[in-house]
Amino acid sequence: MNLILLSPDDLTSSHSAIIRDVRRVAHIKNIHGAAQGDSLKVGLLGGNMGTGRVTAIDDDGISLALDLQQAPPAALDLTLVLALPRPKMLRRILQTIATLGVKKLHLINSYRVEKSYWQTPFLEAASIHEQLLLGLEQGCDTRLPEVHLHKRFKPFVEDELPALIANSRALVAHPYTATACPSQIDYALSLAVGPEGGFIEYEIALLEKCGFEAVHLGERIMRVETAVPYLLGRLF
Amino acid sequence: MNLILLSPDDLTSSHSAIIRDVRRVAHIKNIHGAAQGDSLKVGLLGGNMGTGRVTAIDDDGISLALDLQQAPPAALDLTLVLALPRPKMLRRILQTIATLGVKKLHLINSYRVEKSYWQTPFLEAASIHEQLLLGLEQGCDTRLPEVHLHKRFKPFVEDELPALIANSRALVAHPYTATACPSQIDYALSLAVGPEGGFIEYEIALLEKCGFEAVHLGERIMRVETAVPYLLGRLF
Structure with missing residues (x-):
């Protein structure tokens, strides 16, 4: 604290x-x-x-x-779209994103998200709020992130995501692509990060159709809890 | 895996x-x-x-x-000097650094490292080895990091560290300094990261005397487990 x-x-x-x-x-x-x-x-x-x-x-x-x-520190100009992590990791990631200044988080379903993850009590509003507070207390910030849950991938990506990423560059972290993730950007960003095992090709194709560019992080495969701070350190 | x-x-x-x-x-x-x-x-x-x-x-x-x-992926050209984290975090950080390609890790004492941390069974060679394997299996790498333990700060910094950081740029993450951490470097690096609460001024002064430059990561204070991937994503 x-x-x-x-x-x-x-x-x-x-x-x-x-x-x-x-x-x-x-x-x-x-x-x-x-x-x-x-x-x-x-x-x-x-x-x-x-x-x-x-x-x-x-x-x-x-x-x-x-x-x-x-005034509290400036927010990151970022919309983070994250495949729902497993419950234990979810709590840590909520703290981490609050510490790092993310203010817009969308937790989404994906083929490789286990259905049971959506049943965790850690997704209840009070539990999310508690983890976000811990993250703000750690990072010295006062402004709570907004956290939104989307239990269906396709309707979210087709119907809601286009408006959410408007006026930003949209990237999706994906190991199987030729383009390296950019660094030290100075523009509004939307960033999608898949589950352990990654988004499947069908999901990547839908995200690309929505306007996302697939970028890789090198040869190493990171856990989501590692990839998120790694990406934010690189990008901002 | x-x-x-x-x-x-x-x-x-x-x-x-x-x-x-x-x-x-x-x-x-x-x-x-x-x-x-x-x-x-x-x-x-x-x-x-x-x-x-x-x-x-x-x-x-x-x-x-x-x-x-x-061939396995290239190693980071990095010597990481880390104040010993609390035991539970230690295990995660060992995995993380192995996943991210760190090959030289020095765990050191510091004023704000609780003495009890040095007693944890997680510092036994077999336990360290186990966590490093998990990290390599995650990151898809075969080369084990070397992990060295240094229970006394001053003798380590004065007598051993100068040789370890020779031929590299040496940075220490420190919130109370004017210089921002560089990004996307292309040279050999030594990086020191303090405990929760940071290195004390006396320790920063000794590290600076040894050749380290203090650099900050912005206004937000990160947990060590967040700061390490954040720094590596930014630097490499």
């Missing part, structure tokens, strides 16, 4: 807040070892970042006087 | 092998669904890659006729 994220519910006025929940209170007490008068790095969910000076630590929680004048 | 790795012990001649261990046999039977006559993508540890044609599946194991004429 490099940034203590406040929700609007924590505010007691425009310049003060009380943190009551066990997770954040324990972190502030045990990891920061905070005492009255200390300044903590805080941010308001969806708003500015700055400092929270501890004015009281008591049974009510931890009271803070806020000075939030710093 | 995108590549089935054979150890020299598996060879029954220069062109044949038998796979006997439960893990690989189960994978080949259950994931590949292999039958006699099928060709599998295989590699010889430390040697070439190519195909293994299944000649028999019986109580002895899975017999393969080998045709190994393809």
Whole structure:
């Protein structure tokens, strides 16, 4: 937790807040070892970042006087389309994309996504929200990514994706292609990443028809949890 | 397991092998669904890659006729110096660096590395070897990284590191510096990455004295498991 994220519910006025929940209170007490008068790095969910000076630590929680004048870091100009990973990896990837500044994530079905993955409780809104918060706290950002779920590949790619990728360059990571992934771009991007084992040729063909260019990442085959930060480090 | 790795012990001649261990046999039977006559993508540890044609599946194991004429992918021209991560993350990072083509890894102590991390059984040679194999099988490579452990920061940086980074550009990832990390380099590199919370200023100063340049990755603070693929995607 490099940034203590406040929700609007924590505010007691425009310049003060009380943190009551066990997770954040324990972190502030045990990891920061905070005492009255200390300044903590805080941010308001969806708003500015700055400092929270501890004015009281008591049974009510931890009271803070806020000075939030710093804008959160710039978002990546990116729409990320990701084949739904297996549940355990999903949680890590949600954290990772929030840490790295992705603000638009579409989790989609694909031939090689196991049907059971769609049943995981980790896809419930509260669980997604929790992982995104952890990612924002890690990366020091206040703005939540939007996460959308699409359980059917073809209708999504044919009917919804064209509008989502309009005005961007659209790339799909695919090992079996001649074009290398570009680097250090300065334009709006849409990026599709397949499941373990990759998109099947039929899916690549549909994505290409929709306007995606297939690009490779070299000879090595990465896990999705490795490929996502690798691609974002290379592209942005 | 995108590549089935054979150890020299598996060879029954220069062109044949038998796979006997439960893990690989189960994978080949259950994931590949292999039958006699099928060709599998295989590699010889430390040697070439190519195909293994299944000649028999019986109580002895899975017999393969080998045709190994393809060199493994090029190694990264990189010496990676990493503050020892917490044990659970260590295993994932060992896999990741093997997948990504790192061949020289030095795990070092640092002020913010908890002493208990050095006691983990995951640092035993057999455990490290196991994770590296998983990473090579994922990335389709046959050459094992060398992993070295250094339990004392100062003697390592002062006495050993200068020779290790000779003839390379040496960078240390550090949030509190003005220089951005370069990208798409074409020279030999040494890269140091600190623990969660970063190297302390004293450590950065020692690394700079040794020849490292501090570079930042932007405003966002990444977990080590995210920073490593992010950096490698950016740099190579």
